[in-house]
Amino acid sequence: MDITFNIGGAAGQGIDTIGDLLTQVFVQAGFYTFTIKDFESRIRGGYNFTQIRVSDKPIYASVDEVDVIIALSKDAVVGKRDNLSEGGVIIFDEGIEFDDLEACHFPAPLEKTAREVGGNIRMMNAAALGAVIAVINFPFDLVEQVLADIFGRKGEKIVAGNVAVAKALYDLTKSDFTGTCKYNLETLEKGPSNDKLILTGNKALALGAIAANVKWISSYPMSPSTSVFEDIVTYSHQLKIGSIQTEDEISSLAMAIGASYAGARSMVTTSGGGFSLMVEALGYGAMIEAPVVIYNAQRPGPSTGLPTRTEQADLLFMAFSSQGEFPRIMFAPKDPIEAFDVATRSFNLADKFQIPVMVLGDQYLADSVMNIPRIDVSGVKRDVGKLAKPGPDPDYKRHLLTDDGISPRAFPGDKGKTVVSAGNVHREDGHITEDAEMRALMVQKFMNKIPAIMADLNPPKIYGEEKADITLLTWGSTWGAAYEAVQSLASRGVSINQLHFCDVYPLRTVKLREVFAQAKQVIAVEQNITSQFAQLVRMQTGLEVTQHINKYDGRPMTPQWIISELEEGGIV
Amino acid sequence: MITPEMLEEPQKITWCTGCGNFGILAALKKAVIELDTPIHELVLTSGIGCSSKILHYIGGVNSIHTLHGRPIPFATGIHLANTDLEVFVHTGDGDCLAEGLGHFVHAARRNVNMAVFIHNNGVNGLTKGQFSPAAPRGYISKTSPPPPGAPMDPVSPMAQAITAGATFVARGFSGDQKGLVKLMVQAIRHKGFAVIDILQPCVTWNRQLTWKYYNEHTYSLEEKGHDVTDKFKALEKAMENGDRYPVGIFYNVERPDLASGIALPEKGALKDHTTDLKDVQKIIDDLML
Numbered sequence: 064m065d066i067t068f069n070i071g072g073a074a075g076q077g078i079d080t081i082g083d084l085l086t087q088v089f090v091q092a093g094f095y096t097f098t099i100k101d102f103e104s105r106i107r108g109g110y111n112f113t114q115i116r117v118s119d120k121p122i123y124a125s126v127d128e129v130d131v132i133i134a135l136s137k138d139a140v141v142g143k144r145d146n147l148s149e150g151g152v153i154i155f156d157e158g159i160e161f162d163d164l165e166a167c168h169f170p171a172p173l174e175k176t177a178r179e180v181g182g183n184i185r186m187m188n189a190a191a192l193g194a195v196i197a198v199i200n201f202p203f204d205l206v207e208q209v210l211a212d213i214f215g216r217k218g219e220k221i222v223a224g225n226v227a228v229a230k231a232l233y234d235l236t237k238s239d240f241t242g243t244c245k246y247n248l249e250t251l252e253k254g255p256s257n258d259k260l261i262l263t264g265n266k267a268l269a270l271g272a273i274a275a276n277v278k279w280i281s282s283y284p285m286s287p288s289t290s291v292f293e294d295i296v297t298y299s300h301q302l303k304i305g306s307i308q309t310e311d312e313i314s315s316l317a318m319a320i321g322a323s324y325a326g327a328r329s330m331v332t333t334s335g336g337g338f339s340l341m342v343e344a345l346g347y348g349a350m351i352e353a354p355v356v357i358y359n360a361q362r363p364g365p366s367t368g369l370p371t372r373t374e375q376a377d378l379l380f381m382a383f384s385s386q387g388e389f390p391r392i393m394f395a396p397k398d399p400i401e402a403f404d405v406a407t408r409s410f411n412l413a414d415k416f417q418i419p420v421m422v423l424g425d426q427y428l429a430d431s432v433m434n435i436p437r438i439d440v441s442g443v444k445r446d447v448g449k450l451a452k453p454g455p456d457p458d459y460k461r462h463l464l465t466d467d468g469i470s471p472r473a474f475p476g477d478k479g480k481t482v483v484s485a486g487n488v489h490r491e492d493g494h495i496t497e498d499a500e501m502r503a504l505m506v507q508k509f510m511n512k513i514p515a516i517m518a519d520l521n522p523p524k525i526y527g528e529e530k531a532d533i534t535l536l537t538w539g540s541t542w543g544a545a546y547e548a549v550q551s552l553a554s555r556g557v558s559i560n561q562l563h564f565c566d567v568y569p570l571r572t573v574k575l576r577e578v579f580a581q582a583k584q585v586i587a588v589e590q591n592i593t594s595q596f597a598q599l600v601r602m603q604t605g606l607e608v609t610q611h612i613n614k615y616d617g618r619p620m621t622p623q624w625i626i627s628e629l630e631e632g633g634i635v
Numbered sequence: 636m637i638t639p640e641m642l643e644e645p646q647k648i649t650w651c652t653g654c655g656n657f658g659i660l661a662a663l664k665k666a667v668i669e670l671d672t673p674i675h676e677l678v679l680t681s682g683i684g685c686s687s688k689i690l691h692y693i694g695g696v697n698s699i700h701t702l703h704g705r706p707i708p709f710a711t712g713i714h715l716a717n718t719d720l721e722v723f724v725h726t727g728d729g730d731c732l733a734e735g736l737g738h739f740v741h742a743a744r745r746n747v748n749m750a751v752f753i754h755n756n757g758v759n760g761l762t763k764g765q766f767s768p769a770a771p772r773g774y775i776s777k778t779s780p781p782p783p784g785a786p787m788d789p790v791s792p793m794a795q796a797i798t799a800g801a802t803f804v805a806r807g808f809s810g811d812q813k814g815l816v817k818l819m820v821q822a823i824r825h826k827g828f829a830v831i832d833i834l835q836p837c838v839t840w841n842r843q844l845t846w847k848y849y850n851e852h853t854y855s856l857e858e859k860g861h862d863v864t865d866k867f868k869a870l871e872k873a874m875e876n877g878d879r880y881p882v883g884i885f886y887n888v889e890r891p892d893l894a895s896g897i898a899l900p901e902k903g904a905l906k907d908h909t910t911d912l913k914d915v916q917k918i919i920d921d922l923m924l
Binding site (some may be wrong): 087090091212215259260261262266270273274276277278280281297299300301302303304306308309310311313315318319321322323325326328329343344347351356394434437438439440441443474475476477478479480481482483484485487492493494495496542587591 | 653656673675678680683686690694695696698699700701702705708709710711712713714715716717719720738741744745817840843872881893897899900904905906907908909910911912914915916918919920922923924
């Protein structure tokens with residue numbers, strides 16, 4: 064079973080509500096889901112959709128072909144018609160004026176049934192669910208059970224109402240819908256998945272941050288990063304986390320660095336435009352060796368670009384942003400599970416090396432929803448790095464020169480120590496200097512951290528066969544589409560694997576060299592036009608990929624898209 | 636107790652001879668001694684420019700020399716991470732009223748508990764004398780268009796602070812040590828956003844706003860019987876951009892400060908608070924279907 068549902072309509076029509084319900088039903092019934100959100104940068108109207116892929120095997124990407132469309136507007140009736148699979152169905156409310164009916168179309172009394180049977184127009188979601196379930200011949204008793212679980216908290220009346228509405232539409236569809244869907248899941252039993260945590264990448268990052276003991280967040284809203292900020296603010300009262308929505312992103316990072324200097328674990332969230340404003344403060348943070356975590360949920364640029372869509376085009380900008388030379392760490396998590404892990408690692412490594420750590424997400428990671436296993440936080444480690452010995456120390460120097468470049472931290476308020484930092488070149492005690500020798504020593508101090516940073520970063524991972532003729536080189540959220548493409552091609556007998564980076568900077572090169580030596584072709588697969596990661600690889604290793612596959616239309620990659628690009632390029 | 640010896644400068648002062656900043660440094664040291672807050676609880680924050688070097692000339696005090704125009708947001712982060720600290724900002728007119736004006740207004744609006752000392756001399760001194768946002772209309776410098784000089788009116792930091800919501804707004808003069816120390820102590824003790832616009836001549840670049848000029852053109856607000864709780868009267872005084880500058884407290888009221896609205900721990904500093912992993916696990920488990 065591998066079905067994709069598409070719920071389309073105008074912003075504000077409740078697409079997400081139906082989507083959430085469908086996801087919950089299938090997750091509760093033991094299936095794997097992967098959901099993408101495609102929406103325009105507007106509050107009401109337009110054509111948006113939520114697309115839910117459901118399978119009895121683990122899935123990691125969205126796909127192009129959809130099997131069942133639930134259309135809440137005329138735009139949505141026609142919007143994905145070309146992507147409808149053979150035997151697919153388009154369900155829409157009978158109130159929508161649409162005359163070009165084909166066999167795949169099913170105008171259904173969704174609103175009417177919600178009103179008449181459920182007594183509540185909001186139960187249209189259950190009506191849509193009933194219709195969907197009927198066209199794929201999904202066992203209704205399974206749905207009934209799941210609805211009871213989902214709505215159980217809201218009371219029996221709500222459960223009964225929703226079940227009645229869903230059943231009414233289910234029965235009506237069974238009798239009235241004359242088309243056929245290619246799926247007949249009549250004999251389906253509960254799926255194998257026990258993954259009951261439904262998360263976006265952004266939510267996972269927020270959870271990782273709170274588990275890592277983030278105590279300060281200052282941000283300015285910017286799609287697609289905003290929900291991380293909102294979530295942490297939501298938890299802030301309970302967990303005691305300082306937060307401010309600032310006047311701009313300059314202030315966001317400045318406040319976070321201030322809080323970090325004073326001893327609080329700090330972060331900011333933004334997208335490329337906001338990060339552009341943070342660039343000066345980034346270098347400042349590096350200069351005063353203040354740990355800070357920066358999340359950039361990338362979206363297509365330049366400038367405003369496509370605010371609600373996806374791209375991976377800020378990699379080189381972030382790797383080299385700000386004047387001067389200093390160490391930084393950059394992560395690009397591939398999915399929600401990794402996002403949680405990256406968040407906790409980010410805070411630890413920022414503290415350990417007293418440097419900025421940047422997390423590069425993108426709209427695809429930020430807004431896509433997966434069901435994953437329960438996250439157990441008991442294994443989360445909090446390593447605050449080197450601290451000065453407690454007690455008075457009149458000779459304490461915040462920027463003491465050490466062999467590993469790391470000076471023990473103390474904080475204002477520590478009795479008997481004076482903590483001084485400056486953005487100017489400074490002496491060990493933090494006061495400014497123009498001395499040539501001290502300048503050189505301080506620059507070397509920064510760079511002396513790099514070997515230990517490299518040792519703490521994870522090497523890239525090979526997915527698929529250890530050795531193959533063709534290797535797809537990927538980073539960040541495009542992992543899933545490439546992974547499924549590789550699996551699919553390998554099953555056809557193609558010698559292909561995937562080399563994937565989460566820890567993207569500084570670049571670990573050992574595995575890269577091995578793979579480049581072994582593979583006949585290394586193909587960069589990136590959600591940008593210039594293959595930025597491949598450029599980074601070439602810059603740092605001299606190794607050059609054989610071909611590039613690039614997507615830069617703001618829409619996520621799918622496994623099929625990668626396969627057809629490989630085919631068109633004569634690679635497979 | 637804090638002694639003058641504890642505050643001795645950690646490095647040689649680089650200001651020009653006769654610079655107005657010397658008076659501010661002297662007043663700051665006296666204010667710190669008079670305050671008698673434990674020295675490790677003080678944090679000086681500064682931006683960029685001659686004003687902002689002040690924290691390298693006072694020893695034993697925590698300090699952070701930040702970016703041009705940005706000391707206020709840095710200080711806000713420090714303050715909220717540890718509200719036990721007494722945070723003050725030294726900034727110049729070029730620093731605070733140009734790149735920093737947005738932050739200044741928003742910090743006033745938030746009533747962040749900190750004291751901001753604006754070393755105001757009407758020029759960008761360290762970059763060699765260009766007109767600052769506080770320079771009077773017609774001020775001639777290398778970057779003001781000839782022949783009219785600066786073709787715009789200056790920013791009034793006092794009026795900006797009052798209208799934005801600062802709760803302690805005063806003007807001092809670097810040449811009036813006694814008055815300035817008193818204002819500084821009051822500003823630091825004030826719970827909320829306290830601003831002192833400190834008049835100070837740039838002896839190298841500014842031929843207009845000189846020691847002599849300020850001595851002749853300032854007058855004490857207190858002696859005129861000004862009501863410091865009257866916002867409109869305060870604003871009226873702040874708008875006095877004419878021949879005479881009032882000096883003293885313009886406005887002084889109480890209002891909830893920012894920290895009282897932030898999710899800080901009831902006891903102890905935010906920086907020392909630890910999120911219980913059990914609470915995080917519960918949040919995650921509640922998300923489970």
